[in-house]
Amino acid sequence: MSEQNNSETKPVHIPTVAIVGRPNVGKSSLFNAIVGRRLSIVHEMPGVTRDRVVAPLVRGKCRFQLIDTGGLGMLSGETRKVDMWDSRIASQVDIAIGGADVLILVANVQDGVVNLDEEVAARLRESGKPVLFAANKCDNPTLEHESVEFMKLGFRKIFPVSCLHKRGVNALVEAAIKLLPQNVSEDGESEAPAVKPLNIAVVGRPNVGKSSLVNALLGEERVMVSDVAGTTRDAIDVDFTLRYQGGDRAAVLVDTAGLRKKAKVDTVVEFFSVMRAQAAIDRADLVLFVVEASPDGMTAQDRRIASMIQKAGKACVVVANKFDLYKSGHKVRALEEELRYSLPGMNFSPVVFISAKDRSNLDGLLDSIAQVMDQLELSIPTGVLNRVLADAFESSTPPVVGAAPLKLYYASMVGMTPPKVLLFVNNPKYCADNYLAFLKNTLRQAFDLTGVPLELELRARPKKVESIRREPSPAARRRMKAGKPAPKRDAEKPKRRVKPNSKRRNNSSGRKG
Structure with missing residues (x-):
């Protein structure tokens, strides 16, 4: 009996396609072209994408998820001139490769074959997964002919694509779907979740521990964490399961970039990061507003973010992180009073003190999330x-x-x-x-x-409805529409007078006829 229950609660595997390649070859552009919207940040500066950006897709009867990864910017064994993010990006790409069913290797046809392309191609062949090769930036027929040069990497077929002109993208996606394990039910329709997942956005200013909180809730290092402000750039959607009303409820955690003051946003990439964070708030069902549990109260930027959540009309839980730094010398009640005083507009939101680093009081946070979920479904008679x-x-x-x-x-x-x-x-x-x-x-x-x-x-309350007798007649409405004046009454024509009945007059006078 227990084996049967385990088989029934086993999560359904969703087929996955991962896009990989060296930096600045157009992986994010291809990702957005397939998804059909600007989900991943695209910029000519290499190394913009750091974490794995995931998007669920449905094509015909097949449901799968697409993953955009960061660029593999170093050769195996290379130690000199290696960026501080290269090793972390490489570990994220390895996780994506290990969990993918189909891999799409992207190269820049305008650069030709470089050493890093050969390195990445060899790395993907070692994985044993089916690999499709996409020669990106084939914006004209001449460049499509030059893509034949990549045949020496060992791929039988080259898919020339142009993300700018949306050319060759559909053929690449159809080829990837044919290699995916099918997830089609017996009635011919793709399997889909019965309940819409709860969308939970994690927002706050930089360096308050948003990514640390996401990793703590997931129980794994899903997104990058560092002391450097601006580590997270894209809005990262991560599937999550909540214990709710004695069962499991599907949810999506959205890790966002830190929201800084507009005057301090000095790069285009950071500008797009802030836009993604604001969009995450707009599409969220519930917002986890992460602040620092400091006795000094909230900053001006915290109050701006709180105002943003209020204007969006979103349900919210205030998460006071880094409580481990202050719990020895301060009481929870005093810290909460200071927080409430600094954020008067968030009095409707519960406050939960946690430490994402120590993973303390996460159960209390999950209980608060479940409590707010109950209120989201409340209907008052x-x-x-x-x-x-x-x-x-x-x-x-x-x-x-x-x-x-x-x-x-x-x-x-x-x-x-x-x-x-x-x-x-x-x-x-x-x-x-x-x-x-x-x-x-x-x-x-x-x-x-x-x-x-x-x-x-x-x-x-509306006043009494005007009588229909005061409304103009259909003929009068036609005259008004045509701009014609109302007809004048003939003053010289005498009014018709009704003659009195002689019999009635005689009877009224009491005389007999």
């Missing part, structure tokens, strides 16, 4: 909502603002994620700001809206 607001108006009379006191006629929940409540009142201008805050707090306490922003919209 209309009757209950109106009773709670009616009690609030009765217990605390609204102050008089303007000509009359505020009156509530009706309330309804009109949106979720985040919750949005519409209140029909006599006049929205009669509601004071502090009373609106009071109503929000009342609803938050009544329905335990932890970690979820609440939006209240006040709308004046």
Whole structure:
């Protein structure tokens, strides 16, 4: 029985295609051309991509994931003039090669065959995986003929592609799909997750431990971590499984680049990194806002990021990292009070103190995430909502603002994620700001809206509908549309008068005829 249960809970393997090659040959450009959107940062500077960027794709009946890797920039045994990131990028590429079902080797046809191309080709042949060779930057037919030079690397077929003109990309993808293990069900449709994964974005300023937190939650060194600010450049999507309501819930962790002040963003690559981080917030269901658990409070940049999360209307958990540096001399309550004082707009979010380095209190963080997930799926019945607001108006009379006191006629929940409540009142201008805050707090306490922003919209109740008799007739509407004036009544024509009935007049006078 136990073996059967294990087989049922075994995760389904998703076929994987990895793009590899030396630096600055167009791997990220090919990745974006296949995905169909600018997901990976592209720049002429070599070494822009460092971590593995993953994107799920569906082509016809086949579902697979595509991986963009960093450039292999050093020969085997080379130690001189080696960049500090080369060894880390190489380890990330090795992991991608080991987990891939099909490999795509990319080279620059305009540079011809170089030593690094031969080194990477030999490395891929040793893996035993099927390899497709893509000669990139074949922007004209002349360059396509020159791609024959790469035949000496030992590949039977060369795929000339141009990411700029989207030429040859589909043929390369179709060839890769034919080499993938099939994941098609019996009814002919590709297997897909039954529930949409929860999208969790990890954001914060540089060097607060975002990547360390992602690795701690995953239990592996999935993304690069260093003391150098700006280590993470792309928005890295990583599949993750959450324990939720006694079962497993699919989720995606998105590690983002550190958000610096706009005036300090001095390179194009960093500018694109910030754009990717902002886009990750917009598409997230839940945001893990990572800050430093410092007794000095939050920085101005922390407050800017908090404002960004509030404007996006996202559910949020504040993660106070590096608690191991301060827990000996400070109490949690004092640190939390300082944090709440520094970030007044994030009072709706729970605060969890952790140490990603020591992996302490990660269970508390997962519990907070599960609690916020419950609130994201909350639907408040209309009757209950109106009773709670009616009690609030009765217990605390609204102050008089303007000509009359505020009156509530009706309330309804009109949106979720985040919750949005519409209140029909006599006049929205009669509601004071502090009373609106009071109503929000009342609803938050009544329905335990932890970690979820609440939006209240006040709308004046519509007045009585105008009588249909006052509306213009169809003929009058046609005249108005044609620009013709209304016909004038003939004043000289006498009005028609009804003659009185003589019999009725005689009867009314009491005379007999």
